[in-house]
Amino acid sequence: MRRRLFLAFFLFGAFCAGIALGVLLLAGAGPGMGLAVLAGAAALALLAALASRLAAKWMTAPLSALDPDHPEDASVPDELLPVVRRAVAQNRQVRARMEALEARRDELDALVAGMREGFIALGPNETVILINQSACQMLGVTEEAVLGRHVTEANRSPEMMALLEDLRKAGSGERTLSREGRSLALYGGRLRGREGAVLLLADQTEKVAGEGMRKRFTANVSHELRTPLTTIRGYAELLAAGMVRPEDLERTYGLIERESGRMLRLVEDILHLSKLDEGYPAGRMDRVNLHDVAREAIESFQAAAADKKVTLRYRGSDAFVRGDPTLLMEMCANLLDNAVKYNAEGGTVEAEVRGGGAHVLLRVKDTGIGIAPEHRALVFERFYRVDPSRSKQTGGTGLGLSIVKHAAEFHRAAVGLRSEVGHGTEITVLFPAYREDESGAAAPGATA
Numbered sequence: 001m002r003r004r005l006f007l008a009f010f011l012f013g014a015f016c017a018g019i020a021l022g023v024l025l026l027a028g029a030g031p032g033m034g035l036a037v038l039a040g041a042a043a044l045a046l047l048a049a050l051a052s053r054l055a056a057k058w059m060t061a062p063l064s065a066l067d068p069d070h071p072e073d074a075s076v077p078d079e080l081l082p083v084v085r086r087a088v089a090q091n092r093q094v095r096a097r098m099e100a101l102e103a104r105r106d107e108l109d110a111l112v113a114g115m116r117e118g119f120i121a122l123g124p125n126e127t128v129i130l131i132n133q134s135a136c137q138m139l140g141v142t143e144e145a146v147l148g149r150h151v152t153e154a155n156r157s158p159e160m161m162a163l164l165e166d167l168r169k170a171g172s173g174e175r176t177l178s179r180e181g182r183s184l185a186l187y188g189g190r191l192r193g194r195e196g197a198v199l200l201l202a203d204q205t206e207k208v209a210g211e212g213m214r215k216r217f218t219a220n221v222s223h224e225l226r227t228p229l230t231t232i233r234g235y236a237e238l239l240a241a242g243m244v245r246p247e248d249l250e251r252t253y254g255l256i257e258r259e260s261g262r263m264l265r266l267v268e269d270i271l272h273l274s275k276l277d278e279g280y281p282a283g284r285m286d287r288v289n290l291h292d293v294a295r296e297a298i299e300s301f302q303a304a305a306a307d308k309k310v311t312l313r314y315r316g317s318d319a320f321v322r323g324d325p326t327l328l329m330e331m332c333a334n335l336l337d338n339a340v341k342y343n344a345e346g347g348t349v350e351a352e353v354r355g356g357g358a359h360v361l362l363r364v365k366d367t368g369i370g371i372a373p374e375h376r377a378l379v380f381e382r383f384y385r386v387d388p389s390r391s392k393q394t395g396g397t398g399l400g401l402s403i404v405k406h407a408a409e410f411h412r413a414a415v416g417l418r419s420e421v422g423h424g425t426e427i428t429v430l431f432p433a434y435r436e437d438e439s440g441a442a443a444p445g446a447t448a
Helices: 002-026 031-064 078-114 133-139 158-170 205-240 246-277 290-300 302-307 325-341 388-394 400-410
Strands: 118-122 128-131 172-179 182-190 197-203 286-289 311-316 320-323 348-356 359-366 414-420 424-432
Touching: 118 133, 133 197, 158 172, 158 182, 182 205, 205 246, 246 400, 286 290, 286 325, 290 302, 290 311, 290 320, 290 325, 290 348, 290 359, 302 311, 302 325, 320 325, 320 424, 325 348, 325 359, 325 400, 325 424, 400 414, 400 424
Parallel strands: 311 348
Antiparallel strands: 118 128, 118 197, 172 182, 182 197, 286 320, 348 359, 359 424, 414 424
16 A cells, blocks of 8 residues: 555656646747756656655554554544454454354364264365264274375275265265174265265164164063963863863962963063163162171071072171162072072082171072083073073073172172082172262172
8 A cells, every 4th residue: 555655646746747847848948947847847756756655654654553453542544544444344254253163163173072973074085084083993093094095094894885885876875884893883975065975983882782682582581481371371271171180180280380480480580680771770779788688588598498408508797788678689589599499409508798898798609510611601691591401490580690690780799600510609799898988879880
């Protein structure tokens, strides 16, 4: 602007000098007069140039010193106020838009970084322009290694290649990746109106495992219920047809009662497991003396042990835990039930509760059939039986140790198992000892 003002004043001075020289020449002035006029015109032009420079400096100096953040503090000529006001307004608009864009960018960065799902943004030519930490962890790569590179640098699996082909042809796609034992759902979609695409990764390992467990559970429940129902129906039909001899009636009724009882126990165990799966909402966490609970459970199993000629032994002392009394009794009952059922005639069952320090130990040891090494990791699974034929003879549902495991997790307890075929089994449950400053409900623990 300063240069334009200087040029304007200079041209104006030169124009005036030229007019004066022309007038003199037309008036017929002599050569001397012409030279004088010429000299005057030159002087006038120089003065005009000097004036223009000073005027330009006077008019632009306030603009140079103008603070865009505080324009009201500047001293600006009235002639320039409209220009300054408009420039300041535009500056504020641009700044507001920049701040809004930066805020949205920060929100997007925080959203993408905080996602549990993996997020990958692809630019032209399927290069990675954005990838969050979750995606890096799922794919086993670093952000620096894949940014600006083709997405296959992050994963070269056939599923990724197939998804990219789906994006090129249909604009969207869905595949499943398998990596290091994890199942990853991969979704992709192209951006509308521009080049690029977005990929999402979701770890569905637990979902797949849960679906598989649900299918196995449904199949097992159907099988376990069908067996006693088939038996009951068969004997009922025989009774209805009058095909049972009078001397066999008592035995037939006994079989129906046994199978119906087995079915009832199975349904009760399934319902109990379902409650544990839901976090046992009916449970309450109280200060419980595990010694009293175990002693009561021992007394309730004396008759069953006597029928099998099994000796029950117990030793213990006061040991307090934070837990649900009903659930703790259920745990002790299932451990003793298994120890008696799968024991040998004339065998023994030893139960113990011992406290000390930060933990309380519940131990149940029998002299029964034992568990082979290949079965030990599976005995806490639902419906798993080491000897299915023996379980049916003893009326077992295959859910007892599964209930024990879930009850232990509810109490933050760890379950341990030691066994030797033909010599018996020992199961331990290690609880956190009760503390006066402890509060809140129990959370899942570990199974060892």
